[in-house]
Amino acid sequence: MAKDVGILAMEIYFPPTCVQQEALEAHDGVSKGKYTIGLGQGCLAFCTEVEDVVSMSLTAVTTLLEKYGIDPKQIGRLEVGSETVIDKSKSIKTFLMPIFEASGNTDIEGVDSTNACYGGTAALFNCVNWVESSSWDGRNGLVVCTDSAVYAEGPARPTGGAAAIAMLIGPDAPVVFESKFRGSHMSHAYDFYKPNLASEYPVVDGKLSQTCYLMALDSCYKHFCHKFEKLEAKQFSISDAAYFVFHSPYNKLVQKSFARLVFNDYLRNASSVDELSKEKLAPFSSLSGDESYSSRDLEKVSQQVAKPLYDEKVQPTTLIPKQVGNMYTASLYAACASLIHNKHTTLGGKRVILFSYGSGLAATMFSLRFRDGQNPFSLSNMAAVMDVEKKLKSRHEFPPEKFVETMKLMEHRYGAKDFVTSKDCSLLSPGTYYLTEVDSMYRRFYAKKTKDSSCDKSLAGH
Numbered sequence: 125m126a127k128d129v130g131i132l133a134m135e136i137y138f139p140p141t142c143v144q145q146e147a148l149e150a151h152d153g154v155s156k157g158k159y160t161i162g163l164g165q166g167c168l169a170f171c172t173e174v175e176d177v178v179s180m181s182l183t184a185v186t187t188l189l190e191k192y193g194i195d196p197k198q199i200g201r202l203e204v205g206s207e208t209v210i211d212k213s214k215s216i217k218t219f220l221m222p223i224f225e226a227s228g229n230t231d232i233e234g235v236d237s238t239n240a241c242y243g244g245t246a247a248l249f250n251c252v253n254w255v256e257s258s259s260w261d262g263r264n265g266l267v268v269c270t271d272s273a274v275y276a277e278g279p280a281r282p283t284g285g286a287a288a289i290a291m292l293i294g295p296d297a298p299v300v301f302e303s304k305f306r307g308s309h310m311s312h313a314y315d316f317y318k319p320n321l322a323s324e325y326p327v328v329d330g331k332l333s334q335t336c337y338l339m340a341l342d343s344c345y346k347h348f349c350h351k352f353e354k355l356e357a358k359q360f361s362i363s364d365a366a367y368f369v370f371h372s373p374y375n376k377l378v379q380k381s382f383a384r385l386v387f388n389d390y391l392r393n394a395s396s397v398d399e400l401s402k403e404k405l406a407p408f409s410s411l412s413g414d415e416s417y418s419s420r421d422l423e424k425v426s427q428q429v430a431k432p433l434y435d436e437k438v439q440p441t442t443l444i445p446k447q448v449g450n451m452y453t454a455s456l457y458a459a460c461a462s463l464i465h466n467k468h469t470t471l472g473g474k475r476v477i478l479f480s481y482g483s484g485l486a487a488t489m490f491s492l493r494f495r496d497g498q499n500p501f502s503l504s505n506m507a508a509v510m511d512v513e514k515k516l517k518s519r520h521e522f523p524p525e526k527f528v529e530t531m532k533l534m535e536h537r538y539g540a541k542d543f544v545t546s547k548d549c550s551l552l553s554p555g556t557y558y559l560t561e562v563d564s565m566y567r568r569f570y571a572k573k574t575k576d577s578s579c580d581k582s583l584a585g586h
């Protein structure tokens with residue numbers, strides 16, 4: 125039986141093209157501060173016509189394998205989580221197979237998992253469960269979360285983003301799953317869904333999705349605490365974890381979510397809530413569940429009470445989601461990557477609780493424990509490989525007009541065939557894959573920008 129199964133290595137890719145939320149506020153004619161303070165977002169990354177979920181995953185996987193010196197033959201399972209549909213049958217996983225076929229490895233289990241932003245977590249659980257199971261063949265698993273989050277013009281558009289994350293899964297990992305501690309909540313809701321197959325945009329009931337998210341959070345926390353308490357014979361509270369990582373459609377919801385956990389701890393009479401906070405929360409103790417989701421006063425007071433703990437336990441996880449935007453399946457793991465980026469020198473031995481939410485809806489709260497690990501599979505090497513600061517700094521800011529223009533072109537291209545892209549990879553870093561063509565049979569072709577900064581014409585991914 126494999127021990128200490130978890131994340132051995134991690135790489136993140138997000139497009140180098142972005143738009144500042146402040147500029148978007150002015151362009152959209154909304155009040156100043158609505159996107160930056162109201163939603164808590166700084167910047168939004170987006171794919172131009174040369175990038176998509178496949179090219180981003182090709183980039184994330186190849187750079188992970190290269191930077192950690194992993195032999196593609198050592199991968200026995202590859203799982204992809206995504207909600208960005210480019211083909212109703214062919215999995216994104218199969219687009220990644222040429223990387224492995226080149227070294228003669230086609231013996232790789234796994235396909236794609238989809239349920240809004242939860243698909244990445246389903247893929248991750250599949251991989252971890254495989255390594256912990258009797259069908260494990262001793263090789264490592266690889267999980268890819270990849271999405272381009274785009275919305276029609278309107279209030280949801282500033283909550284877009286794009287990224288791909290690749291995670292190597294195996295034993296003796298520096299990020300270990302505490303697999304027994306999990307609480308899930310699965311239910312039927314129409315809060316966000318994509319019924320129109322001719323469009324990349326979702327149908328979204330923004331307010332309902334916030335309530336569904338918070339209800340799922342409460343339910344997962346209840347189940348999580350129950351399981352923890354049964355196994356450990358002591359009460360769980362937010363004091364039992366050093367950090368909390370949330371799926372982040374936009375930062376304001378993360379602030380509200382953590383405050384909700386503090387309120388839950390108050391209702392459970394947990395030791396994490398001090399006397400002064402108890403006094404402040406007391407007027408809300410008799411609210412019904414439904415009333416509590418709509419109480420603006422509770423929201424305000426609980427966020428105020430939670431603020432010092434938020435700064436300590438959540439703020440270090442927010443960098444990439446604030447600067448890149450919602451990355452759907454990759455969003456939670458980008459928050460986890462932010463934590464590793466910010467705190468890798470002090471994370472050893474600490475527990476972190478993650479909350480994964482996918483509209484529709486599927487949600488799980490689960491627990492990870494950090495170990496320093498040994499190179500190349502160490503927390504410090506993970507931070508060095510991801511090099512988040514450099515990736516953020518080397519981006520190109522587009523004016524909002526150019527962003528809107530790109531969205532229009534992408535609407536036109538979605539589901540289309542028989543076109544070649546501009547093949548302009550001048551903004552991409554060497555080693556980045558890009559889309560060159562979709563032929564008359566909808567087959568997609570990709571190329572890789574070479575190290576000498578020229579655009580390589582050799583086709584990959586097909």
Ligand SMILES: CC(C)(COP(=O)(O)OP(=O)(O)OC[C@H]1O[C@@H](n2cnc3c(N)ncnc32)[C@H](O)[C@@H]1OP(=O)(O)O)[C@@H](O)C(=O)NCCC(=O)NCCS
Pocket residue numbers: 155156157158159161162163279280281282283316328329330331333334337373374376377481483
């Ligand atoms: C989230 C969403 C509903 C917000 O759109 P909206 O209804 O136009 O926005 P609101 O009017 O509620 O404003 C958003 C916030 O900014 C605040 N705000 C508005 N103008 C502001 C300003 N000038 N300065 C500071 N804050 C401001 C609002 O008070 C509100 O804060 P609150 O949530 O604490 O009440 C919309 O972006 C959306 O649908 N997003 C996609 C759905 C999603 O991601 N759901 C998450 C679950 S997965």
